[in-house]
Amino acid sequence: MLSANLSAIFYLISGVLFILALRGLSSPETSRQGNFFGILGMVIAIMVTFLSIGNFSTGFVIVLIFLLIGGLIGAFIAYKIPMTAMPELVAGFHSLVGLAAVFVAIAAFLNPEAFNLGYPGKIKLGSLIEMSIGAAVGAITFSGSIIAFLKLQGIMSGSPITFKGQHPLNAFILISIIIIIYLLCSTQSSNLFWILLAISFLIGFLLIIPIGGADMPVVISMLNSYSGWAAAGIGFTLENTALIITGALVGSSGAILSYIMCKGMNRSFFNVILGGFGATEQSASEQNKEQRPVKSGNADDAAFLMKNASSVIIVPGYGMAVAQAQHALREMVDTLKKNDIKVSYAIHPVAGRMPGHMNVLLAEANVPYDEVFELEEINNDFANADVAFVIGANDVTNPVAKTDPQSPIYGMPVLDVEKCKSVLFVKRSLSPGYAGIDNDLFYKENTLMLFADAKKMTEDITKNL
Amino acid sequence: MEIDPFIFRLSIFILSIFIGYYVVWSVTPSLHTPLMSVTNAISSVIIVGAIIAGLAGNSNTIFNTSSIFGFLAISLAAVNIFGGFLVTQRMLAMYKKKKKDK
Numbered sequence: 001m002l003s004a005n006l007s008a009i010f011y012l013i014s015g016v017l018f019i020l021a022l023r024g025l026s027s028p029e030t031s032r033q034g035n036f037f038g039i040l041g042m043v044i045a046i047m048v049t050f051l052s053i054g055n056f057s058t059g060f061v062i063v064l065i066f067l068l069i070g071g072l073i074g075a076f077i078a079y080k081i082p083m084t085a086m087p088e089l090v091a092g093f094h095s096l097v098g099l100a101a102v103f104v105a106i107a108a109f110l111n112p113e114a115f116n117l118g119y120p121g122k123i124k125l126g127s128l129i130e131m132s133i134g135a136a137v138g139a140i141t142f143s144g145s146i147i148a149f150l151k152l153q154g155i156m157s158g159s160p161i162t163f164k165g166q167h168p169l170n171a172f173i174l175i176s177i178i179i180i181i182y183l184l185c186s187t188q189s190s191n192l193f194w195i196l197l198a199i200s201f202l203i204g205f206l207l208i209i210p211i212g213g214a215d216m217p218v219v220i221s222m223l224n225s226y227s228g229w230a231a232a233g234i235g236f237t238l239e240n241t242a243l244i245i246t247g248a249l250v251g252s253s254g255a256i257l258s259y260i261m262c263k264g265m266n267r268s269f270f271n272v273i274l275g276g277f278g279a280t281e282q283s284a285s286e287q288n289k290e291q292r293p294v295k296s297g298n299a300d301d302a303a304f305l306m307k308n309a310s311s312v313i314i315v316p317g318y319g320m321a322v323a324q325a326q327h328a329l330r331e332m333v334d335t336l337k338k339n340d341i342k343v344s345y346a347i348h349p350v351a352g353r354m355p356g357h358m359n360v361l362l363a364e365a366n367v368p369y370d371e372v373f374e375l376e377e378i379n380n381d382f383a384n385a386d387v388a389f390v391i392g393a394n395d396v397t398n399p400v401a402k403t404d405p406q407s408p409i410y411g412m413p414v415l416d417v418e419k420c421k422s423v424l425f426v427k428r429s430l431s432p433g434y435a436g437i438d439n440d441l442f443y444k445e446n447t448l449m450l451f452a453d454a455k456k457m458t459e460d461i462t463k464n465l
Numbered sequence: 466m467e468i469d470p471f472i473f474r475l476s477i478f479i480l481s482i483f484i485g486y487y488v489v490w491s492v493t494p495s496l497h498t499p500l501m502s503v504t505n506a507i508s509s510v511i512i513v514g515a516i517i518a519g520l521a522g523n524s525n526t527i528f529n530t531s532s533i534f535g536f537l538a539i540s541l542a543a544v545n546i547f548g549g550f551l552v553t554q555r556m557l558a559m560y561k562k563k564k565k566d567k
């Protein structure tokens with residue numbers, strides 16, 4: 001049996017290894033080493049827990065069995081999941097962290113002796129506060145992530161669900177959560193504990209339903225952050241350094257990612273959270289949808305334009321992921337490169353359904369990461385490029401964000417695609433993007449619309465090159 | 466007067482938030498998806514609490530309400546640990562291939 005001080009030191013080591021795991025992600029070269037540190041930290045934390053309890057009887061075997069069941073399921077999912085489904089996977093995983101936090105809090109509430117927190121009905125005040133905060137945040141993470149998962153999977157409609165009195169209701173529930181935690185601490189009543197969990201689940205659900213599909217990058221990052229705070233809350237209860245450090249790391253990581261995503265859309269965090277984006281604008285765009293002329297072309301025209309270009313910038317978006325066109329795209333680019341055409345990729349911060357989603361998809365298709373650029377790095381190059389190939393992106397290229405103060409996306413940083421000599425726009429139809437607004441780019445003189453499935457069109461262009 | 470141990474934990478917590486802040490800002494945007502999956506995996510260190518709960522019962526009562534919640538939490542966290550680290554590994558391996566190509 002490990003002494004309490006020694007195990008605390010090992011937990012500290014594992015916390016430090018987790019910091020190094022995140023630190024490794026500062027460049028692709030060091031990232032795999034970072035992941036190894038993370039695994040090592042986790043192994044240390046689990047081993048130390050077993051050793052410090054020192055109970056290797058039947059209970060230990062059962063713990064191992066449950067660990068293996070979960071591990072096998074996790075490993076299976078990790079190997080099977082297609083990279084396009086990454087946002088769903090991460091949302092699903094967040095819900096599990098949330099639920100695990102809730103379960104640990106329940107276990108601690110029912111059997112506080114095991115955690116050295118006092119006795120049922122006489123739990124130490126500080127621990128009870130930490131425990132209920134951890135449980136409430138965990139429950140919110142769980143139900144919120146489930147909704148995010150359902151929306152991303154398309155099981156639930158991605159459009160915002162709003163109703164009258166939504167915000168007052170949410171505010172009311174949030175305040176009652178605080179009151180219940182207060183009452184719980186003064187009465188130690190287990191009924192209040194269950195009520196607290198129930199309404200926390202409810203508020204998680206209510207908070208996410210009004211947020212639309214295109215805002216999912218923010219939602220996922222935010223839930224990432226919540227799962228961290230839940231872990232930290234439980235960490236305080238268990239007096240465990242590894243858990244406190246990790247919770248703080250994950251919490252701030254998620255918060256930073258949400259901030260980056262909000263900035264990418266030029267919207268305040270509260271604006272996204274209060275939801276309803278897109279719903280109000282739909283009617284406006286339908287009204288002014290008069291038939292404006294567009295130039296549409298086929299794969300042959302596109303191939304001709306690109307063959308005569310000296311530099312091409314590719315702008316991928318979520319549509320590319322949906323059509324699974326990343327491999328076809330890479331083949332097209334290979335052909336272009338054989339013809340000595342310079343190709344680079346431009347990635348908008350909110351392209352895709354989660355931070356960095358496009359980068360992973362391109363990496364999967366073997367696109368070298370030094371050909372992939374962020375918005376600030378590449379935006380000036382559009383003016384010198386011959387062809388911009390927009391595949392599955394829409395709102396992030398809309399020049400309206402720079403010109404029309406009335407537009408809901410005004411002020412959002414966009415890729416200056418229209419400055420290219422010619423723009424090829426692969427899209428199924430002229431329908432507006434997730435923001436529900438028409439894209440002026442469709443009607444520009446130098447834009448050629450390619451109406452087709454992204455994958456099929458890309459393959460056809462490659463054949464014609 | 467003695468300082469409450471809570472204050473020490475709070476200090477660790479606050480300082481870790483700052484560490485997290487600076488470390489995460491230095492993460493390259495192209496690795497933001499692996500960042501999310503790895504933070505997911507490490508936050509499952511909550512399994513520590515689940516193991517304590519699961520092993521709390523004595524030999525007569527291995528399964529009581531509290532330990533059953535512990536066992537379930539172990540499985541949930543294990544899905545995340547294995548799933549999170551392996552999927553991160555899978556993604557990072559794709560960034561590796563290109564390095565060799567060059």
